[in-house]
Amino acid sequence: MTDGPPPTERNRLDEEESPYLRQHADNPVNWQPWDDAALMAAQARDVPIFLSIGYSACHWCHVMEDESFEDEEIARQLNEHFVPIKVDREERPDVDSIYQTICQMTSGRGGWPLSAWLTPEGKPFFVGTYFPKEPKRGQPGFGDLLDRIHRSWETDRDELEDRAEQWTQAVKGELEETPDPADEAPDETMLDAAAQAAVRGADRQDGGWGRGPKFPQTGRIHILLRAHERTGRDDYRDVAEEALDAMVDGGLYDHAGGGFHRYCTDRDWTVPHFEKMLYDNAEITRALLAGYQALGTERYREVARETFAFVERELTHEDGGFFSTLDAQSEGEAGADEEGAFYVWTPGEVHDAVADQTDADLFCDRFGVTESGNFEGQTVLTVAAGISELAEDYDVDESEVEDRLETAREQVFEARAERPRPARDEKVLASWNGLMISAFAEGALVIGDSEGRSPSGNRPQADNDGLAETGADALAFVREQLWDADAGRLSRRYKDGDVKVDGYLEDYAFLARGAFDLYQATGDVDHLGFALDLARTIEADFWDEDAGTLYFTPADGEDLVARPQELNDQSTPSSAGVAAELLLALDHFVPREGFAEIAEQVLETHGGSIESNPLQHASLVLAADQYASGARELTVAADGLPDAWRAAVGDSYVPGRVLSVRPPTDELLQDWLDSLHLDAAPPIWADRERRDGEPTVYACQQFTCSPPRHEIDAALDWFDGTED
Structure with a gap:
């Protein structure tokens, strides 16, 4: 037996590696991490759980800590009457998803900090976000609220438990959506319907969507660009362009140092919420690269280049891999932390x-x-x-x-650079790294070997090989630290040598897409092999054939009050949507493994939801379009992708592109097949050797192929019908 108080009679967050949890390690609140010891303590003491969820760069999380969690009287109430649990939503998105969902269902809003009161079994009965210490603007004071909930637990427990049961069933129904046999996968008209919805909801005055705070909505931009390419409608192009221009011209973008802040607090994109998240800088950059290809606006490519420089300079681990966040706050002139001071x-x-x-x-x-x-x-x-x-x-x-x-x-x-710097959350998350790896891979194609200088002027911009190398270094770091090849399992988080949390669907799907995109950019078959390994684990651990869906948590994961799915695009893309589109692409290489059938079933299962609200399901809309329209295959038989061909592909907007570089001869291809453990060449490679001793490209779509060509431009033109 160890000396000292029982675990729940002390603050245990100093034992955690999460920067967010460690920020609260000195609070007088006896914070517990979300683990068996904390949950069992609530049942043993027969008291409610107070669950507080946030993340290190969250401004209002800091405010609530300063006002309430540092207060001795608030701490006494929490410690005596509750088991207080702190969760980093970036480490435990499964826990966050469940209680965010019930917050949105019951109040119409969500966000962080999330404050939830649960039965000892984890069932929610009261939920909200930020609560001020004293009553303000119609909100109860946090201390008064704690006292009311404690008294209600003592005197009206049956009512609270009835509510908890009703809410639990509601959140299970929301997150564990089951298939409707009448649903079908959306057809080729879905993309146009989604684009029309995006135009109807657009802010044509200031760009983007909404009349209040403005968030990046990159999935909608991809829908509009793809629909414009398909239909030629000017309004689709214009709304996408207005959103991209607003993001690169307004305060969302850091015009001095590159990179994007989280969102803007106003309608006209002037004042941002100043934290910088890895995932925003990945997804906005991918949208800018697509915007450059589709619209030809050089500024989009330049801002993407500057953002890559920012990520390399400020969010990259010395051994590869990308850190998570820069804080919104830093020390101001008065010596206190201020939002935006930097x-x-x-x-x-x-x-x-x-x-x-x-x-x-x-x-x-x-x-x-x-x-x-x-x-x-x-x-x-x-x-x-x-x-x-x-x-x-x-x-x-x-x-x-x-x-x-x-x-x-x-x-x-x-x-x-001489100012006090914002704090950096140095967690390396598999999923967010996957998003950034995809961006670097696409940047390697689109930016190519164009030169320039970073915003600091201190070093040249990375060229094509540099961008691809940065992405490959990050992938190698994640594979070394978080991937267990023998078990075929991925962990979610690395921090200073500590690895924690089993991977979720987003970790596998985003990282697999990053590996596949690196294969497309470099032709390195090892990246393709890793993407296939991750996809096989997606099938084994997250695919439920009976329900016809991909769950967010693995089948053998922790038993929570609901098993969530992630169908909506939020601050990151829908993991189900990314997984479906990825599986459709990888099916070209292993058609006998049934990846396309899984994607098809997911789209059928959720077809009704996609059609009823396409903008909430942007990634699933893009996957449905890929399924309905078919990928645009470019198979290159050569000793690597020729530089001129890489530039042509990078300059061309080809949505749904699958770029596959294979060795020039079937004899050399056999080594690839052996490394992938394939018995025979898949159709995307079969009988597609180099012709006449020159690099050769084969273009195919919807079961129709062009003749072999030695000019990449002719193959690209074939997709839009300008070449026979």
Whole structure:
């Protein structure tokens, strides 16, 4: 027996590696992690659980900690009458999904911090988000609320338990949706219907969607771009362009250092919520690369390049792999942590940072830096004036304006580097790394070997090989630290040598897509093999044939009050949608393993939900379109993808593309088949050797193929019917 108090009579978060949990390790609240000891303690004491869910960069999580969780009287109430449990939603998205769902069902809103009161068995009976310490704006004070819930548990427990049972059944019904035999997989009209819904809901004045806070909605942008390519409708293109322009011109983008903040708090994309999340920088960058291909706007590619530089500089582990988050807060002039302190400017600060005062004036005019500011007396940088407008105002050439602005921006960046930096959450998450690996892989194709300098001016931009190498290094790191090849199992989180949490569907699906995208960019068959290994585990552990669906948690995972699915796109894409589209792509390489049949059944099971609300199911819409329209196969038989061909593919918008590079001869292909443990070449490779000693490309779609060609442009043109 160990000395000291029982586990639940002390704060145990100092034993955790999660930066968010460790932030609360010194609270007087006896916080417990979500584990068997905490759950069993609630049952032994016969008291409710107070569950608090958040993440390290969450502003209102910090506020609630400062107001309530540091307060001795609040701590006494929590410790005496509840078992307080803290959960990092980034480590345990399964737990978060269940209680977020019931919060949204009962209140119409959700978010973090999430505050939920549960029976000792984990069934919710009261739920909300942030509660102030004292009553404010119609919200109860947190201490008063704790007292009311405690008294209700003592005097009206039956009523609370009845409510808990009703809510549990409701959340099970929501998350464990079962198939309707009448449903069918959406057909080729689904994409157009989703695009029309996106246009109807768009904010045509300020870009994006919604009239209040503006969030990146990258799935909708992909739908619009794909539908525009299919139909030629101008409004689809325009709404996608308006959303992309708003994100790259407004305060969502860090104009000094590259990279994107979480979301904007206003309608016109001026003031962001300043944290920087790895997944946003991955998914927004992928949308920008698609926007460049579809619309030809060079600025989208340039911002993508700058974002890659930011991720390499500030979110990359020295051994490969990507960190999770930069905090919204950092130390301000008064010495206290302030939101956005690292990122905002006054005219005086710009003039102190920039050597040439005309350059400083140009910078202030370009990015709207004024004495009054746009955020608490300071300025969040936004594009306030165009290059041609500045050239006219300053009576200089546009090229000179651009050069002087770049010089000023480098000096502003260098001055900012001297400020106290936001904290960094150094968890390496398999799923978020998969998203970023996909972005780097696509960037390797689209950005190619174009040159330039990072926003810091301190080093050249990575070229094609550099971007692909960064993605491959991250994949190698995740494979080494989180993948158990013998068991075929993936863990979710690595932090300073500590590995924790069995992987969820999003970990397998996002990482598999990243590996497959790296194969497309590099032709390295090892990446394809790893994607196939992950896909086989998706089938074994997450696919339920009887229910016709992919669950978010593995079949042998922890027994929670519900087994969630992830069908909606939220801050990250739907894991079910990404998995379905991935399985359709991988089916080309292992058609006998039935991956396409799994994807088809998932789309049939959820066809009614997709059709009734396509914008909530953007990733499933894209998967359904892939299923209905068929992939666009490009098989290249060569010693690697020729540089000119890579540039042509990178410049071309080919939605649903499956780019497969194979060895030039069948004799060399046999080594690949052996490494993948395949008995015979799949149709995408079979009988597709190099012709006439030259690199050869084969293009196919919907069971129809072009003749073998030695010109990649002709193969790409074949898809849109401009080449026979």
